[in-house]
Amino acid sequence: MPDNLIVTISPHIRSEDNISRMMLDVIIALSLNILVSICFYSWRAFSLILTCIVFSISTEVISQKIMKKKGTVSDFSAVVTGLLLGFCLPPSLPLWIAAIGSIFSILVGKQIFGGLGHNPFNPALVGRAFLQVSWPLQMSTWISPFDGITTATPLTIDKLNLPGVIPSYEELFLGSYAGSLGETSVIALLLGAGYLLLRKRIKLYIPISYIFTVVIIAAILNKDVLFHVLSGGLILGAFFMAADPVTSPLTDKGKLIFGAGCGLLTMIIRFRGGFPEGVCYSILIMNMLTPFIDKITRTKKFGVVGQTR
16 A cells, blocks of 8 residues: 555654743743843842742652642743743742742642643632632732832722822833733733734634623723723733633633633722732632533534534
């Protein structure tokens, strides 16, 4: 039989892509944001990011050895988890708290479920939520870029009607205002997201439906639409966390529902919740609903009426 007629089992489409390449692309996409963070907060940013990455990698290595599992640190997923967690934290956060958050992210957010691919929740957001409820004061203390003066974030000023000047749209776009380490520079995040789109690492279904829902709700409530899009962790969450292929729905319709749910919950928390920001908890809640969304959006089997797969 000719070689081109040999019948083999699937998969028949081969690709050089693997987890390591995907994670490296995410790191490359976030590299500009790393530089911007260091520019804004100098050694604070560098030490916080480094602490989160080092403790994330160490926790993964040690936990896998204890559980006698094959080491997967070379896939760079622990690096991405540490990097994203660092971006979600206040620049003034003590390093020992960041270290605990990194350990929690890997152990409880990832390894306890069986490792990468089995975790139902975004590990970095699991760590961030844990730190928020454990050290609320430290997680709510913000400093302004360059001078390090303690101040409030724009969302906090708006929500609580605090004295202070809300940054201009230009400042919000560039990121020169108080906020989490890597969530403020919209331009850096969008350039990174553009790289992931060119590399076909993410699809726009979740980010677009997420942001569009925020826009619609802000418009209905007669709020400043652009302010709510550019402020807080919306762009970081929409493109780099909500769009995580492991913890989001599989179908395109499911992705649209998932993104819309994130947007709705984000705005509910911003306007009615106890926190000025709702990106973290909205994504975690929708992560929990992902299996249900996958179930109700399953495609039908070809040629079979009334059944789904």
